[in-house]
Amino acid sequence: MSNRQIKTDVILIGAGIMSATLGSLLKELVPDWEITVFEKLASAGEESSNEWNNAGTGHAALCELNYTSEKPDGSIDISKAIKINEQFQVSKQFWSYLVSSKLISNPQDFIMPLPHMSLVQGEQDVEFLKKRFEAMSNNPLFQGMEYSDDPEKLAEWLPLVMTDRTSDEPIAATKIDSGTDVNFGALTRMLFDHLQNKNVEVKYEHSVDDIKRTSDGLWELKVKNHKNGVVQRHTAKFVFIGGGGGSLHLLQKSGIPEGKHIGGFPVSGIFMVCKNPDVVEQHHAKVYGKAKVGAPPMSVPHLDTRYIDNKKSLLFGPFAGFSPKFLKTGSMFDLITSVKPNNVLTMLAAGAKEMALTKYLIQQVMLSKEQRMEELREFIPNAKSEDWDMVVAGQRVQVIKDTEAGGKGTLQFGTEVITAADGSIAALLGASPGASTAVSVMLELIKKCFPQQINEWEPKLKEMIPTYGVSLMAHPELIQEIHTSTDRALELSKELALSK
Numbered sequence: 001m002s003n004r005q006i007k008t009d010v011i012l013i014g015a016g017i018m019s020a021t022l023g024s025l026l027k028e029l030v031p032d033w034e035i036t037v038f039e040k041l042a043s044a045g046e047e048s049s050n051e052w053n054n055a056g057t058g059h060a061a062l063c064e065l066n067y068t069s070e071k072p073d074g075s076i077d078i079s080k081a082i083k084i085n086e087q088f089q090v091s092k093q094f095w096s097y098l099v100s101s102k103l104i105s106n107p108q109d110f111i112m113p114l115p116h117m118s119l120v121q122g123e124q125d126v127e128f129l130k131k132r133f134e135a136m137s138n139n140p141l142f143q144g145m146e147y148s149d150d151p152e153k154l155a156e157w158l159p160l161v162m163t164d165r166t167s168d169e170p171i172a173a174t175k176i177d178s179g180t181d182v183n184f185g186a187l188t189r190m191l192f193d194h195l196q197n198k199n200v201e202v203k204y205e206h207s208v209d210d211i212k213r214t215s216d217g218l219w220e221l222k223v224k225n226h227k228n229g230v231v232q233r234h235t236a237k238f239v240f241i242g243g244g245g246g247s248l249h250l251l252q253k254s255g256i257p258e259g260k261h262i263g264g265f266p267v268s269g270i271f272m273v274c275k276n277p278d279v280v281e282q283h284h285a286k287v288y289g290k291a292k293v294g295a296p297p298m299s300v301p302h303l304d305t306r307y308i309d310n311k312k313s314l315l316f317g318p319f320a321g322f323s324p325k326f327l328k329t330g331s332m333f334d335l336i337t338s339v340k341p342n343n344v345l346t347m348l349a350a351g352a353k354e355m356a357l358t359k360y361l362i363q364q365v366m367l368s369k370e371q372r373m374e375e376l377r378e379f380i381p382n383a384k385s386e387d388w389d390m391v392v393a394g395q396r397v398q399v400i401k402d403t404e405a406g407g408k409g410t411l412q413f414g415t416e417v418i419t420a421a422d423g424s425i426a427a428l429l430g431a432s433p434g435a436s437t438a439v440s441v442m443l444e445l446i447k448k449c450f451p452q453q454i455n456e457w458e459p460k461l462k463e464m465i466p467t468y469g470v471s472l473m474a475h476p477e478l479i480q481e482i483h484t485s486t487d488r489a490l491e492l493s494k495e496l497a498l499s500k
Contacts, residue, residue, distance in 0.1 A: 004233070008034045008201075011221060011236040013208050013250060014243035015039035016049040017184050018428050020191035021438040022240055024098065025446065027198045028464060029457045035200045036234065037192075038223055040207040040246075040329070045188030047327055048244040049435060051308050053269075053394030055318070058180035059436035060088040062142065063116035063288040066300055068132050076128075076135040085141045086472050087440035089482055090465055094439040095187075096489035097464045103194050107490040110187040112307045115285040116179025119161065119171070119379075125290055126172040133174050140476045145176040160282040161303070164382040178483070179286060180492065181307050184435045211239070211253045219254075219425055238449060241427035245326030245397040248338055251427040256420045260342040263350065263400035264429065265411065266326050266335060267361065269393035271317035272376055276387040279380075280305075280314045287379070299360070303379045316376050318393060320364040326397050343400075349409025350400040357411070396431040415441055423449035439465070 010026060012019040015037055023035055041047070048054060061067040061081035069077050095111070098104045120129045126149060133147040148154055149172035155162040157175055165171075196202055203223075209231075210222040218235040225232070241247045241254075245266060251259040274280050288302040299320055306313040326334035339347055351358075369390065376383045399412040415430040415437065426445050434441075443461070447454055461468045472479050487493045 005220065006232060006234045007218075008036045008234065008236050009238070010035045011219070011234060011239045012037045013221075013239065013241045014047075014246070015041075015044040015188070015192055015202060015204070016047060016242055016244055017045065017188045017191075017435045017438050018242035018442065019240060020044070020049075020188045020195070021094075022242070022442045022445065023195050023200055024103075024191050025094075025439075025442055025464075027195060027200065029446075029460055030453075031198070035195070036236070037195070037200060037202040038206045038208050038221075038234075039202065039204050040226075040243075042204050043189070044192040044202070044204075045185040047329065048394045048396070049184045049188045050394065051183045051185035051306075052391060053328070054184060054435065055302065055304060055315075056181050056183060056306050056308075057116075057286055057302075057304070057436070058088060058111065058182045060085045060116070060179065062145070062176045062179050063118045063174070063286060063302075064300065065118055065120075065129075065132070065288060065290050068136070070128060070131070074131070076132050078132075078135050078139065081136065082139070082141060082473055084437065087437040089141075089472060089486070090443070090467065091436060091439040092486040092490065093465045093467065093482065096486045098191075098194070099489050104190045109310070110183045110190060111490050111492065112181045113177070113492045114179050114181040114305055115157075115175055115177050117157065117173050117175045117285045117287045118289075119158070119173045119287050120290050121167070121169050121171045121378075123170050126170045128290075129172050129174060139473075140479045141472065142176065143479075144178060145174055147174050148172065158283070158285070158287065160279065160380055161287065163282075166381070173287075175285070181286065181305065182436070183307060208243075208250060211250055212255070217424070237424065239425045240445070241425070243327075245330060245334070245395050247427045247429055248326065248397060249334070251418060251429070252338070252340060254420075254425055254427075256418075256425060258418050258420060259427070260340075261346050261402055262418065262429070263343045263347040263409075264326065264335075264338055264397040265350065265354075265400055266323060266395050266397050268321035268323050268325075268328075268395050269318035270321050270372075271315045271319075271391045271393050272372060272388045273391045274314040274316075274388055276384075279387055280312055283314055289379070299364075301375065301379070303376075315391075316379060316388075319367060319372055319375075320361055321392070322361050322365050323395065325395055328392075328395050330395065346400055346402055346409045349402075349407070350411055351409070353409055354411055397429065399430045417441060417445050417448075419445065419448050423451065443468070 061084040067081040136142040137145045205226040208221050214220050219239045221234045241250045248264045286304045291300045304315045324335035402408045403410045415434045419426040
C-alpha cells in the first residue's frame, strides 16, 4: 500500500443518484472544489439507481396510498403526501435548471409524463379512496385528480385491468395526469457525464475498504483499485457515503457516535415484466393498489408502464425476496458482519418485534411463478403466464434503530441521513421514496454539513431551485408557476408529449 496521501476537498462514495445529485449541487455552488468519486462497479447507476432495480416512479404521493393514512376519527391525514410532493417539486426544479443551463440535455431520456392512478377493491377500501380523493383534490398540489367508481369510466382509464373482470366487488380508482415515469439510471449516468465534464474525478472499479479520522481532522480512506490491485490512501475534509446498501458498513467503519445503535435488514424485490408488446400497449399508467393487511409498506402492489431504453415496458410487483446481501453485487456475509456490539440489542429487538415481516418474507420467497401470476390477475384478470417473466430488482436495506416513538429496534421505512456532529461526514441509508426526493435530501445534508457557507450559497441555491426555503403550501400561488416552468423545461406538457 502506498503511504502517500492523495488529497481532495470532497469524496463521494458510490456512483448512484444521491452522489450524482450532491456532486452536481456542490459543483454549481463551489466550482473550484476538487471532488473525487469512488465506485466499486464498472459504471454509474448500476445498483439501486439502475432502471431495472427500482419502480421508476416519480414519487409525488399522487397514487401511493401508504403516504396517506386514516386517523381514528375517520378523516384522512395527507401531511406526509404534501411533504413528499413538495420534495419532488424541488427535484423537478433542479433537473429543469440543469436542462435550461445546458448542463444535461434530452430530458425525455430520463423523465416522461405518465398518469398516476390508485386502484382499490372492496367496500371499505373504496370508501377510504373516496375520502382520500376528497381530502387531496381540494389541495392545489394535487389539482386535476379525478375519482370514479363507474366500471365504464374505469374501462376507459384502465382497459387492461377491466377486461374480463367478473368480480361484483365494488372497485374504484383515482387518476391524475401530472404523474411521471423517471429512469433514475439514465439520469444518474447523465449527471456523472456532466460531473466528469466539470473535472470531477470518477474512479470506477475502486472500492473503499476502510475509513478513519486522521489527527489533523481529515478523513482518510483506504481505496483498492480492482483493475490492478493497488491500494491507495485518499484524504478529504468532507466525505459522503452514498453506497446504497453498502453505506451501513462504511458508516460503522467511520466510528462516529451517530452511526452506533443502527442496524439494517435487507429485502430484495422481484418484478414480473411483460414480454408481449400487444399487452404492453393496452396499458398507459402507473397504478398503485393497497398493501395487504400485515404486509409492510414497501410491498404495495403496482402495475407500471415504464420507459426503459426509449422502449415502453410493463412491470408488476414488487414481490419481496430475501438475501443476506446488502447489495445485488454484495457478499452473503453482509448481514452478519453488520451486527456489532453496539447494535446487537437493537437488531435482536427488531427481530422479536418484526415476526410478521419475517413470516411475510418467508411466504413471499416460497411463492411459485403461478402464485405470483394469481396476484397479478387481481390487476389483470386475463394475464397469461407465457407473457410474463421474472426480474430480480435491487436490494433495499431497511434501517433499524432505537426511536422514542417505536422503542428499541424500530424498523424505518424511509430515507435517512446520518451526519457527524461536526458535519465532516454523512451517510445515506434506507429506501423509498429515495431517488425522487434526492435533491431535497441533499439540500438538507448541505445545510447540516456546511453551516458556515449556507448563507453565502443561498442566492445560487435560489437560482437553481426558485422555491428554495419556501413551503409551496404556504405560497399556493407559486404552485402553478412551478408546474408550468418545470413541465416546459422537462418537456412534460401534454402538447410536447403528444408531438413526440
